[in-house]
Amino acid sequence: MKLKDILLINIKKLKTKTKKALFLIIPIFVLITLSVILSSQITNIQEAMTQSVFGTISQKFTLIEVKTETTAFDPSKAFNTTSSVEDNRFSALDETTIGTIDGVVSVSLQTTLPVKNAQTTDLFTDKTVSFSSLSTLDTTAAAIYTTSDFTYTEGEAIPIILNASALTYSYEDWGDSTEITMDTSSITRGQGGVAQRLSFLKTEAISYDKDSLIGTTFTMSVGGLDSIQDYTMDRSSGSMVIKQLTDDEMATKVSDRETAISTYWDYDKISTPITYTFVVVGIVDDNTANTTYVPQDFGDILVTDYVAHEIASRNGTDIPTTVLNSTFTGVTYDGVEVKTSSSGMMGQMAKRMESSSSTSGSANTTHERPTDGGLGLGGEFGSTGYYIPGLVIQVDSSNNVTGAVSDSDVYATSTKYGDYLDVVIDNVVNRTAVIEDINNAGYAYQDTDDVAVFDKLQSTLSTVSSVFMISFIVLVSALVAFTMSKFISESIREIGIFRAIGMRKSSILTMFISQSLLYVLIGYAVGIGLGIALNFAAGYLVSGWFNTFLADTVAKTFNVVNTVDKGVFFGINFTSIGIYTALLIGISSIISVITSLSASKVSPVEAIKNE
Amino acid sequence: MDNILEVKKLTKKYKDGDIEVTALDNVSFSLPEGFDLAILGPSGSGKTTLLQLAGGLDTMTSGDVIISGQSIKNMSDTEISDFRNMTMGFIFQMINLHDFFTAKENVMLPMLVAGVNRLEAEEKALKLLEKVGLSPRANHLPKQLSGGEQQRVAVARALANDPKIIFADEPTGKLDKMNSKLVIDILESLSHENGMSVIMITHDENIAKRFSRVIKLENGSVKNK
Ligand SMILES: Nc1ncnc2c1ncn2[C@@H]1O[C@H](COP(=O)(O)OP(=O)(O)O)[C@@H](O)[C@H]1O
Numbered sequence: 125m126k127l128k129d130i131l132l133i134n135i136k137k138l139k140t141k142t143k144k145a146l147f148l149i150i151p152i153f154v155l156i157t158l159s160v161i162l163s164s165q166i167t168n169i170q171e172a173m174t175q176s177v178f179g180t181i182s183q184k185f186t187l188i189e190v191k192t193e194t195t196a197f198d199p200s201k202a203f204n205t206t207s208s209v210e211d212n213r214f215s216a217l218d219e220t221t222i223g224t225i226d227g228v229v230s231v232s233l234q235t236t237l238p239v240k241n242a243q244t245t246d247l248f249t250d251k252t253v254s255f256s257s258l259s260t261l262d263t264t265a266a267a268i269y270t271t272s273d274f275t276y277t278e279g280e281a282i283p284i285i286l287n288a289s290a291l292t293y294s295y296e297d298w299g300d301s302t303e304i305t306m307d308t309s310s311i312t313r314g315q316g317g318v319a320q321r322l323s324f325l326k327t328e329a330i331s332y333d334k335d336s337l338i339g340t341t342f343t344m345s346v347g348g349l350d351s352i353q354d355y356t357m358d359r360s361s362g363s364m365v366i367k368q369l370t371d372d373e374m375a376t377k378v379s380d381r382e383t384a385i386s387t388y389w390d391y392d393k394i395s396t397p398i399t400y401t402f403v404v405v406g407i408v409d410d411n412t413a414n415t416t417y418v419p420q421d422f423g424d425i426l427v428t429d430y431v432a433h434e435i436a437s438r439n440g441t442d443i444p445t446t447v448l449n450s451t452f453t454g455v456t457y458d459g460v461e462v463k464t465s466s467s468g469m470m471g472q473m474a475k476r477m478e479s480s481s482s483t484s485g486s487a488n489t490t491h492e493r494p495t496d497g498g499l500g501l502g503g504e505f506g507s508t509g510y511y512i513p514g515l516v517i518q519v520d521s522s523n524n525v526t527g528a529v530s531d532s533d534v535y536a537t538s539t540k541y542g543d544y545l546d547v548v549i550d551n552v553v554n555r556t557a558v559i560e561d562i563n564n565a566g567y568a569y570q571d572t573d574d575v576a577v578f579d580k581l582q583s584t585l586s587t588v589s590s591v592f593m594i595s596f597i598v599l600v601s602a603l604v605a606f607t608m609s610k611f612i613s614e615s616i617r618e619i620g621i622f623r624a625i626g627m628r629k630s631s632i633l634t635m636f637i638s639q640s641l642l643y644v645l646i647g648y649a650v651g652i653g654l655g656i657a658l659n660f661a662a663g664y665l666v667s668g669w670f671n672t673f674l675a676d677t678v679a680k681t682f683n684v685v686n687t688v689d690k691g692v693f694f695g696i697n698f699t700s701i702g703i704y705t706a707l708l709i710g711i712s713s714i715i716s717v718i719t720s721l722s723a724s725k726v727s728p729v730e731a732i733k734n735e
Numbered sequence: 736m737d738n739i740l741e742v743k744k745l746t747k748k749y750k751d752g753d754i755e756v757t758a759l760d761n762v763s764f765s766l767p768e769g770f771d772l773a774i775l776g777p778s779g780s781g782k783t784t785l786l787q788l789a790g791g792l793d794t795m796t797s798g799d800v801i802i803s804g805q806s807i808k809n810m811s812d813t814e815i816s817d818f819r820n821m822t823m824g825f826i827f828q829m830i831n832l833h834d835f836f837t838a839k840e841n842v843m844l845p846m847l848v849a850g851v852n853r854l855e856a857e858e859k860a861l862k863l864l865e866k867v868g869l870s871p872r873a874n875h876l877p878k879q880l881s882g883g884e885q886q887r888v889a890v891a892r893a894l895a896n897d898p899k900i901i902f903a904d905e906p907t908g909k910l911d912k913m914n915s916k917l918v919i920d921i922l923e924s925l926s927h928e929n930g931m932s933v934i935m936i937t938h939d940e941n942i943a944k945r946f947s948r949v950i951k952l953e954n955g956s957v958k959n960k
Pocket residue numbers: 749750751756757758776777778779780781782783784785
């Protein structure tokens with residue numbers, strides 16, 4: 125029998141027994157309609173989330189910033205001069221270890237450059253922004269914050285990624301008094317206590333417009349002498365008296381320093397910072413590390429320039445080892461690493477104290493002093509020496525000073541350590557797995573709640589998708605199996621007649637397989653059509669829901685939420701439709717064959733049986 | 736003279752669990768070409784079983800059936816299907832037609848199964864329907880036809896591929912006298928016209944009288960010839 129004639133029998137059956145056929149057609153079309161809408165809307169919601177909630181941060185979730193484990197704060201060490209560098213900081217070895225983890229695209233050591241007093245006066249009008257911490261970032265990690273090329277090109281403005289939390293300025297507010305007494309008994313409770321307790325130190329955020337800031341070119345000066353602290357801190361039992369210096373006292377301090385420095389350096393030269401032109405290519409606005417990023421290949425150049433400037437500023441008089449690291453401080457070099465003398469706990473505290481900038485305007489009600497580099501460290505608070513920018517003090521293995529380094533390449537050739545490892549992963553989806561591996565490799569890392577929320581939302585949607593797909597498979601199988609079995613059992617006599625007339629088993633098989641596929645395909649065609657049409661209606665509903673969700677839920681968790689274009693929700697996920705099509709055809713073919721086999725086994729004797 | 740049908744020591748045993756029923760017991764007879772056969776016998780005597788085995792609808796326990804010189808005993812399912820399609824025609828008691836086909840399509844079916852093209856099949860179906868007096872009903876569905884009309888469509892269908900032999904199991908069992916007579920008349924005249932043999936099971940002695948040969952079955956055995 126010709127295949128065409130077998131197919132025509134099915135069309136006849138469909139025409140005369142439409143109601144029966146609808147038992148299979150309708151459920152299939154409902155399922156397909158649902159799967160078109162559901163899979164499309166899930167993708168649309170995910171896309172909308174990417175655009176809104178995670179527009180700025182989703183890509184950041186491909187970055188895992190592993191930090192060295194901080195040891196408990198020990199206040200007794202905090203007030204020691206130069207605490208030794210912690211041993212648990214990362215090095216190139218850790219880059220290699222983490223680099224082997226599945227899903228990790230790149231690992232780069234974030235090294236904080238040993239430079240001081242980096243600041244700019246021309247990024248914001250009337251406000252000096254100080255960059256307390258400059259770190260290097262490789263191009264892969266930089267791609268998370270910027271779409272621009274993050275490499276150094278000689279003669280061009282150097283790309284820089286600012287940190288929103290560093291975009292602050294500080295000032296002193298003494299009120300009417302010139303003296304403040306503080307209770308110091310609570311200082312030991314925590315590191316932050318000191319800074320918080322210095323209530324006359326005020327910090328305010330600078331408001332900025334991200335879009336207009338990106339692309340802005342500015343000049344950054346690095347180095348120069350520290351600002352001189354304009355107050356004294358007198359610690360006695362249980363309290364600390366902070367007293368403003370008079371103008372005379374200040375003038376004395378400035379000239380004392382000038383005299384001391386002039387013995388070995390050209391004072392004007394060493395107090396002049398080196399400058400670079402930068403262009404803002406990105407802004408970090410999720411306060412992870414309080415760091416401003418420059419290209420990795422620029423790090424060595426900057427530090428080398430910085431050191432070279434100091435070497436060039438010497439007046440030829442030998443600097444005795446006795447004054448190095450006592451009268452004058454700088455960074456140290458032990459033959460391996462260039463360390464900031466204030467690294468360790470003291471350094472961290474110094475950064476906090478300094479993590480800001482200052483207004484350069486003149487006085488109003490607040491008492492202001494023109495300062496160059498934040499509040500700095502010096503005098504009574506911490507180290508006693510004058511900080512010489514670019515000075516590298518050679519020390520031996522037991523940390524004894526042996527001289528001043530006169531080779532400006534010292535940093536470029538030294539071994540670098542850092543507190544952060546920037547781990548870039550291939551896909552946000554793998555984040556949890558990679559974090560687990562990182563922890564298994566011996567690094568402690570825990571995601572923040574925000575990331576967990578993101579993960580949860582993502583995985584919930586993925587679960588909905590998978591559950592629906594599994595249900596789809598089960599339902600299609602059950603539907604086809606059930607309806608076809610029913611059709612066949614109701615067609616026993618009909619099959620018997622076909623067989624008695626001489627129709628072959630294979631034709632019966634073909635007839636029932638094609639019948640089931642015909643109904644499935646009709647349901648499919650209607651379902652796809654209706655699904656695509658209804659997807660637009662669903663898009664309206666979902667976009668309404670999504671905006672409510674954004675406002676009510678997401679905006680409370682994340683500070684940055686963009687609005688979403690309605691058009692996103694009208695998207696149709698053709699990939700999923702393709703998968704559902706393949707599943708439908710595959711499953712119904714298999715089930716059809718299985719059920720139709722029983723039809724082909726019906727004996728021709730059934731035709732003759734009298735009821 | 737050649738035999739259109741030879742039944743040799745035909746035995747059929749049905750097994751229902753542990754119970755074995757011998758529906759046919761060593762039945763032998765032959766029917767020469769050009770002859771018709773009526774099978775009489777009380778209910779349960781094995782008439783339908785005999786027809787099923789002779790028509791290759793079911794498998795025999797032992798014995799042989801030879802139709803037009805060909806033994807059907809060892810034919811494969813495909814071979815016996817094709818053989819039924821080309822050589823035999825069947826008419827059953829009722830609900831004989833496919834309810835989703837019109838009268839014409841029902842008649843076309845054996846031809847389509849044989850691979851005849853639709854136009855040709857349609858033409859012949861219309862001719863056959865004309866012969867059974869149902870031309871105006873060609874495009875009617877079975878449910879739109881009376882019982883007698885349905886059986887006349889079945890007759891036309893049985894004749895579609897010009898078979899050598901037509902098997903009918905009480906085709907008029909559920910018809911009134913007038914319709915019974917009409918169906919038998921048509922079956923008789925058309926089969927004679929085309930030189931076909933009709934083998935029919937019937938209860939009706941009057942109908943049996945019109946057949947050139949009659950066998951009576953009782954408890955699965957032939958009573959007399
Ligand atoms: N499929 C079957 N399974 C078991 N027994 C059957 C089957 N078909 C028929 N029989 C038995 O075989 C015998 C003959 O039946 P049948 O050929 O239908 O008789 P008739 O057509 O003369 O009434 C009966 O006893 C009947 O019960």
